[in-house]
Amino acid sequence: MEMLQKDMEKMAETAHPEIPVEFSALAGERIVIETTELDFYYSAESHALKKVNIRIPYRKVTAFIGPSGCGKSTLLRCFNRMNDLIPGSFLEGKVLIEGEDIYKNGIRLEELRKKVGMVFQKSNPFPMSVWENVAFGPRVNGITNKSELEEMVESSLKQADLWKEVKDRLQASALDLSGGQQQRLCIARTLANKPDIILMDEPASALDPISTGKIEETINELKEEYTIVIVTHNMQQAGRISDYTAFMMLGEMVEFDTTKKIFTNPREKMTEDYITGRFG
Amino acid sequence: MLQTETKPKHYQKVIRADRWARRLITFGGYGIIASIVAILLFLAYQSLPLAKNAAIKTLFTFPASQGPSKALLTGIDPFQEIFYILDEAGHVQFYQTAGTKPLSEAQLPLSGNEKILAAAKGSLSSELFAAGTDSGRIITAEVRFQLDYSESGRAVIPSLSVKEIWKIPAAGKAASSNAASSDTLPDHVEKLAFSQNEDGSRFYAWVDHQGALWVRSYDAEEEVDYLHPLSQYLGESSVTALTISNHGENLVAAAANGIMRWFDLKDLEKAALRDEWSISNGPASALSYLLGDQAVAIGTAAGAVEVWFPVRTPSNLMKFRQIHSFRSHSAAVAQIYHSSRNRDFLTIDAEGAAQLHYSTTGKTEVQFPRPEFSIAAGAFAPKSDGILLVDAQKRFTLFRLDNPHPESTVKALFGKVWYEGYPGPEFVWQSTGGSDEFESKLSLIPLIFGTLKGTLYALLFSVPIALLAAIYVSQFAPFRLSRIVKPTVEIMAALPSVVIGFLAGLYFSPLFEQYLMSTFVFLILLPLIFLAGVAAWRAVPESYRMKIRPGFEVLFIIPVILIALQASASLGHPVENFLFRGNFQQWLYTTWGITYETRNSFVVGFALGFAVIPIIFTVSEDALSNVPKSLTSASLALGASRWQTVRRVVIPAASGGIFAAIMLGLGRAVGETMIVLMATGNTPIIDFNPFNGFRAMSACIAVEIPEAPVGGTLYRVLFLTALLLFVFTFVLNTLSSLVGERLRKKYARF
Ligand SMILES: Nc1ncnc2c1ncn2[C@@H]1O[C@H](COP(=O)(O)OP(=O)(O)OP(=O)(O)O)[C@@H](O)[C@H]1O
């Protein structure tokens, strides 16, 4: 951990002289995730990511947009190695998180995933109580002290804007919550692990507008403390909450820039067509 | 909508097909329920008669016949058509149960006004009796019932044939100190007991007018007589009752002071006193050995009815002990008759009241309606399906006795019973013995215990293996491996249990016995070597470790098993020598008193495990694989290791299915027949010790039902066992779905 910290500082200092042109918008940002020439194959025939280069800035919200099947989720899952679970898949190229190659031998997956949390598209609370759901991460990471856990649960639920709604029913089954509450519970569950990075794969796609609004609010508050990467199909949402946006297409990274630039004056014709809804 | 309008015909067809399908499915469902209920009802119907109490029904009463002579003895033919009566004048009168007047008559050769004082039957299979007279003669005679088939149908023709007439030794020969007054009386037979065994040898015991007790043993083979005066054993008190066992080997005599004596007549050349004891409820006024020649029914002057039989003492002596006491009479017991089919016996008191008792269960089964005149004699019909009572006026009453299952009371089936020859009350299953006189022991407890024991050992072996395998295959195994393992286990389920039982019983159990020590060493060594291996694995540099594809770590167990096998094979003997003085079985016996059976519960647990593992594996593997990937992903994404994920998320979510799997396995183990039949010694003992066998309910049914006479007690008890098994599995299944449902509600709402 200490080493990582030092690496990061060094990286921030040297300010990446070799940053490719596309990432000029990131000048001055500290880079947390970086991929170089990343290729991902679900199988030898299914080439899902093609030579993807991307940089994710520190404590900013980065949105991935692109047509369905273009590989946004796949890329996201490369960041916490959830793709490892898919039998027959393999990866070429590098993924650096805070300067460290997370695919090299000796990486402890549990450590990585604790640091890089993930919120899934469909809320997936455990069939346990609300409290147990939130305490799950700390517990599997070895925290047994009851009061410490209580504190973590409360602060995480507060951060996820859920505390007020569930503080009286912490022992009720998480499955009794509404869909929106369940998704915020999943966020709280991720937060309880005190991650550095939170990956969100279309966290609001299954929710009604009010719940979506709440989630967006939560994300806005969270970006003060976390690096957030979010996949979304909702252009307005990307516009509202993200600082940077990456546009992907057919497994390739087409364009990366500040959200403002992408939405007002994209460099690529393809990006413009997608944003204006000419295809997608 | 549009389609239904354009194609109404097609739509109707669909509806019709739908309706038919629904009917068929409904029919099928109800059919299954109906057949289950039908099986249940059938089993209950077959076993219900066990619960029936004895019932009597008066078939007819024959009016008093002529003659003032007192009735002494009576009997009836197996078809209950002809009965006879012997009176004190030596008349034998035959009557027809259908008619109203005497059929014919015969006369014992008595001289002048010689009178019969005592008469006793002496055979289980024929109407053989002995009669002792007031002139000291004992006449042995037999009533025969011959079947005659004429054109008018079957007729039973009775006849009387005299076998032997002899005179008792003259009075005065017996050692008697103050015989002055009695010397003037003629010799006569006061009391008489008689028995003829299957060789034709006869045993007579009598008390003469001087109160002397004698035994005469007649050896039919050698044609020699032995006379044994027994008065020297008696002391001052006079003999009040006598009984000789049905095969003539034992004599029990009661004295007026309450002392009972047991003489051994087995050796025809002598009569030896074996035991002496006293009874407390007044002197015995009537005695009878029961079927089986062990138990003696005692009726006392105070009206008490008891059963005693000899029990082995710690010093290896046989001593009579009181086992049961029955409902008392209000007057002195005058006569006791026993059934020649079972442990029933009839007691008649001086006031003429009669009761029927069953020795094994200690139950008084019937109180006969009180007659107008006191009963003089009684008899069981040869098949024990009727009882004949004769009053002093020679009035007969024939009762039909409906008591097909006297030995199966709730207490006998589920409680401890003190059986003849046993040191105390015990749970025993021993349904048949060498002879018809065998006292059947039908306690279901050893069978239930056996089933539970087998199930327990099977589950101890199979649950951990099956569950761990299911967890591995569903959560860790690479697809290529699980694709092979799953169908293999399913094939294992298709293995006929006969084959498993055969292999276990004939191949595996001797092997196990041979390598007993090595097996134990293996069981201890395997985890140790495994842990050592894990430690060694940890020491391997990470870069090498990472080269193993996840899920293939399991291959690491192969060398571990091989090493453990090799080590235990070579360590077996040294360990046995070192710890158990070279012979474990010997050690087990001398130190713990445990006998080692080749076909023991270890073997059965192992073999049954083979039948149970596929079920538990398949069902729980299904449940585990059905836990949604989203839950596992969530857990892994939170930094849980794969094992933590399995333990904290997957297993709780699949707990309903796992529970159901174990219950199904349990049900299978409980119901499994062939394996327990072939791989155990089938000894119905109650003992948790894994080195001996057991008899399971299912195996017991399989073994004994072909031998059980249809409608008999054993037959019905086996049906009751089947009913119990059925209820047992039914309860298990219900429990499993109830608990499974609750667990699913709690953990598996995804
Ligand atoms: N488990 C998998 N096995 C094989 N191929 C997969 C798997 N998951 C995704 N793919 C393929 O990889 C490609 C990229 O999929 P991915 O899920 O990353 O798309 P996406 O951009 O997230 O799409 P969406 O917006 O619809 O979620 C698709 O062509 C998809 O079919």
Ligand SMILES: [Mg+2]
């Ligand atoms: Mg996706």
